[in-house]
Amino acid sequence: MAKSVCQDKVYESLFRTHAEPLINYIYYKSGNYAKSEDIMQDTFAKLWQECAKVAVDKAKSFLYTVATNTFLNHVKHEKVVLKFEKKGHSQLSQESPQYLLEEAEFKEKLEKAIAALPEDQRIVFLMNRIDKLKYREIAEKLDLSVKAIEKRMQKALLQLRKVSQKL
Amino acid sequence: MINKENTLAKWLNDEISDSDLVAQEGSEVLKDLKKITQEVDTWSMPKYDVDAGLVKVRAKLQKEAPTNRGSKWLKLLSIMAVLGLLIYGLYWFLNAQNEVLSADPQQQMNFAFHDGSEVWINSGSHIAYKSSEWSTQRDITLEGEALFHVSKGSPFTVHTDNGSVTVLGTQFNVRAWGENLYVECYEGKVQVQQGDQTTILTANERVSVIGNAMKAKQIMDNTSPTWKNGMSRFYQDKLTIVCDELERQYAIKIDLKAGDRTFSGQFKHDDLDLALQSICKPLNLKYTISNDKNVVVIE
Numbered sequence: 001m002a003k004s005v006c007q008d009k010v011y012e013s014l015f016r017t018h019a020e021p022l023i024n025y026i027y028y029k030s031g032n033y034a035k036s037e038d039i040m041q042d043t044f045a046k047l048w049q050e051c052a053k054v055a056v057d058k059a060k061s062f063l064y065t066v067a068t069n070t071f072l073n074h075v076k077h078e079k080v081v082l083k084f085e086k087k088g089h090s091q092l093s094q095e096s097p098q099y100l101l102e103e104a105e106f107k108e109k110l111e112k113a114i115a116a117l118p119e120d121q122r123i124v125f126l127m128n129r130i131d132k133l134k135y136r137e138i139a140e141k142l143d144l145s146v147k148a149i150e151k152r153m154q155k156a157l158l159q160l161r162k163v164s165q166k167l
Numbered sequence: 168m169i170n171k172e173n174t175l176a177k178w179l180n181d182e183i184s185d186s187d188l189v190a191q192e193g194s195e196v197l198k199d200l201k202k203i204t205q206e207v208d209t210w211s212m213p214k215y216d217v218d219a220g221l222v223k224v225r226a227k228l229q230k231e232a233p234t235n236r237g238s239k240w241l242k243l244l245s246i247m248a249v250l251g252l253l254i255y256g257l258y259w260f261l262n263a264q265n266e267v268l269s270a271d272p273q274q275q276m277n278f279a280f281h282d283g284s285e286v287w288i289n290s291g292s293h294i295a296y297k298s299s300e301w302s303t304q305r306d307i308t309l310e311g312e313a314l315f316h317v318s319k320g321s322p323f324t325v326h327t328d329n330g331s332v333t334v335l336g337t338q339f340n341v342r343a344w345g346e347n348l349y350v351e352c353y354e355g356k357v358q359v360q361q362g363d364q365t366t367i368l369t370a371n372e373r374v375s376v377i378g379n380a381m382k383a384k385q386i387m388d389n390t391s392p393t394w395k396n397g398m399s400r401f402y403q404d405k406l407t408i409v410c411d412e413l414e415r416q417y418a419i420k421i422d423l424k425a426g427d428r429t430f431s432g433q434f435k436h437d438d439l440d441l442a443l444q445s446i447c448k449p450l451n452l453k454y455t456i457s458n459d460k461n462v463v464v465i466e
Contacts, residue, residue: 012221020215027212037220044224084210103206110206128179129207135180153176157200161175164199 005059006051014059015044021131022063025141026071028126029119031080039074043067064141080122082115084130113163121156124149175200265308269293280305283318339368340392345408348376353390375402393433400433409434409446410465417442424466425452439463 003010019040026036043066047054054062086107114122123142127133133141135149142149171191178188178200188197270276270288279285280301288294292311300306305323307315315334317323323334337355341348350359352368359366359374364381366374371390375382385402393400399412409430410421416436432449434442443454443463455464 015221015224016217019217019220020212023215024212033213037215041220041224041227045227048224048228085213086209086211106202106206107210110203114207129204130210130212135176150173150176150180153179154173157175157179157203160203161196161199164202165195 003056004051005047005054005056010056011048011051014047014063018060018063019044021127021133021141022067024131025064025123025127026067028082028123028130029068029071029080031082031115035074039067039070042070046070060141061143065143080115080119082111084111109163110160113160117156117159121152121159124152125156125160128153179204265295266298267293267295270311280318282320284320284323285316287314289313338391342392344411345405346378347404347408350374350376351387351389351392394436397436398433399436401430403429403431406430406450413442413446413463419460420462422462422464424464425450 005011005014022040022043023033023036026039027033030036043063046066047059047063050062084107114125117125124138127138127141128135135146135153138144139146139149174183174188174191175196177183178185178197183191185197188200268276268278268286268288270290270292272291274290276288277285278288280296281298282301282305284305286294286307289312292309292313294310294313295308296306301321303321305317305321306326307324308326310327313325315323315325317334319336325332335354337357338353339355339357340351340353343349348359348361350357350368351373352370354370356367356369359368359376359381361376361381362379366381366384368374368384371387372384373387374384399409399416401409401412406423406425406428410423413419413434414421416434417439419439428450430446430450432445434445436442439456439460443456443465446452447454447465452465454466457463
């Protein structure tokens with residue numbers, strides 16, 4: 001029997017692979033984590049309802065398209081506020097209070113600058129930096145060319161550099 | 168040579184080295200980008216509990232699926248019901264409507280009705296009819312000129328502004344005693360077939376089939392079979408055939424002692440004596456009627 005999204009095992013494996021990146025993707029758009037999880041759940045529910053119509057190799061693109069549409073339908077366009085956890089310090093050797101303060105300040109400024117980026121640039125930047133996805137992988141998920149991803153990244157970097165220069 | 172396009176993005180994707188970036192964009196850019204990425208790369212998103220999420224989404228599917236599927240089926244059913252009604256209504260509407268057939272100028276049109284009748288419509292003419300009533304009443308409204316071939320069936324009338332034409336069908340008589348067949352056509356047209364021989368009779372034509380041989384058509388003057396007027400008529404029929412008819416008309420028994428010969432002529436049904444004379448006189452035969460008038464001897 002050919003692999004089908006309607007098979008429970010296939011569906012579960014898709015969920016395990018894509019649930020978290022999908023939440024993150026919506027979060028980068030919305031800045032609302034709870035909402036992002038809801039949208040991910042709705043998107044996977046939709047995938048199950050349409051499982052007969054979606055080929056396994058098209059499931060990834062289906063998920064991102066449906067999530068994007070659901071986001072557009074449900075999330076009001078408010079000013080995006082992004083907050084990220086910090087795993088550690090960029091330079092463990094310099095933990096002076098002065099440095100920590102500066103670093104916290106820098107983080108906040110950078111978060112604001114990223115939130116202020118045009119949505120398409122912000123998504124690409126964060127998928128690359130936070131989810132550690134290659135340009136090619138981002139391109140696949142968003143149904144875009146690698147070139148388009150690269151361009152968006154370039155623009156994002158040029159914009160963010162201005163923030164860095166001010167400090 | 169390095170492509171200068173999107174160098175910052177390419178550097179970030181490890182496609183070009185630090186020194187290449189510095190060469191292209193200067194050391195400040197490298198410094199700034201490193202500062203940004205070093206900071207951002209320590210950030211993370213919350214770890215999503217996939218197992219809990221899977222339980223949630225499955226619960227959601229179980230809660231939604233049955234009602235969802237149910238309402239989908241109900242929706243489909245109601246759509247089908249509405250569609251069915253629409254089709255039925257449309258069918259009824261179209262059937263109750265007049266169907267119009269038109270021949271464009273410089274064109275003629277041929278149309279076959281479902282009963283096998285056909286119409287040829289001349290240029291610029293048109294007809295209208297109701298297909299729903301066709302099996303019980305074949306009414307056609309004609310404007311212009313058309314040729315009709317009418318199959319057997321219900322009354323067939325062509326209505327025009329100047330009057331109407333009704334097909335009356337045919338009237339014909341068939342006589343098939345012994346091995347002979349006689350057909351007379353008084354109105355319309357009939358086709359007579361014997362083996363592979365076929366002939367078509369129109370009004371006032373008759374044909375005889377003697378044995379296997381179909382004779383030539385003859386013109387006749389009668390408009391109904393003579394037996395309807397109390398007479399039996401024969402055209403060169405064997406005497407035995409004539410005697411058989413006598414027996415049937417008068418309910419008698421005939422004892423034919425004379426040799427076989429042919430007879431042309433007729434006899435009346437209400438006077439046995441006169442009838443016998445009509446037959447015997449031309450053939451020089453004699454007849455005797457028994458006392459009880461039940462047996463006739465012809466010699």
